[in-house]
Amino acid sequence: MMKPRLIIFDEPMLYTEGLSKLLRQSKIFNTVDICNSPEALSEQLTVETPEFLMISSNIVILTEIYKLVEDIITHYKDTKIIIIGNGYDITDIRRLFDKGIKSYLDRNSSYDEFLKSIQALLLDETYLCEYVKEKMLDFMSQKQGRGKFQMRDSLTKREVEILKLICDELSSKDISEKLFISINTVETHRKRILSKLNVKNSIGVVRYAMENHMID
Template sequence: MMKPRLTIFDEPVLYTEGLSKLLTQSKIFNTIDVCNSYEALSQQLKKEPPEFLMISSNMLMLTELYTSIESITSENKNIKIIIIGNSYDIIDIRKLFNKGIKSYLDKNSRYDEFIKSIHALLLNEIYICDHAKEKMINFMSSEQAQKNLRIKDPLTRREMEILRLICNGLSSKDICEKLFISINTVETHRKRILLKLNVKNSVGVVKYALENHIID
């Protein structure tokens, strides 16, 4: 089987040259090219697209990264893109995979993890570095906890109404005047909302409402 070619899109030159020498010693790749500008990368992709492409978050903003990946994968279906990210959020990492990347490593990933990701890609698997995987597990377990919470004990219509007013910055006194109910009733509803959402205060209520698209 022919060895794949790799293109590294990153800076500074000293770092990319060092990585290139290390990878040459590993004898995984047939050739390793380094591009330090998007123009050079575009020319390389038109002339001789590699099988593997490593893109660093140094080179592009996240939004530019999304559009570049879409454009690269639409023209080169077989290209395997590895992103070296800057501790991106799980939602951003998910989006990068949806756009077509095959491997995600963080800037704190070590060289041996980079090699592990290459071997996974050679087997047509995807790879997520340990640091991001840990974040993903935490994110999924908290997401699941939120789902369970909503299924077990949903907010009543009145509680939802009070939640929206809390999010609009109204105090208990404002709410009782607006809804024509006693301040004690408002306080009881407020306590139940905090309990059901498992939050400590109004800030937690607003955060929960935003994350679950209850308010925009």
């Protein structure tokens, strides 16, 4: 299988050159190119469309990122876009996913988490960084504690516990071992959670929470 190509649209050059060197050493990508201007990015996309494109908030503001993502998805629909945000709120992140991005990391995300997001995208999955997941879960817990967290059918205490573990990317087997319950029981809880939220998977849980303003 041919290794994917990556374009990094970011600055300063010292940072991007260091990141590109690390990524080349990881041998995940066939090529890693750097662009530090919209003109350079446009030229690179035209010459050889990459499978992955990382766009940083260091180089364009959020409103420009929205438009850029729209334009790229329109002309290069197979390019998977990763956004490196700058403390964006949940509604902004939701809008970015609605525009077509596949991964969101924040400025405090580690290099290891960047690699983790790449692995998710290689499996045709979407990725949301741990920082945003924690922010979402904290909000949900606070609402639950105050009795103000509502959905079509309220989650039980156990379901909220399992939901958090699902968001931590634990498998049913891992959850069963952690909570000392059977895998069948975990699967039953999982199905009930998805049913109550009216979603198909854990990504759907995140999107449901965003769309219904459960998280700030």
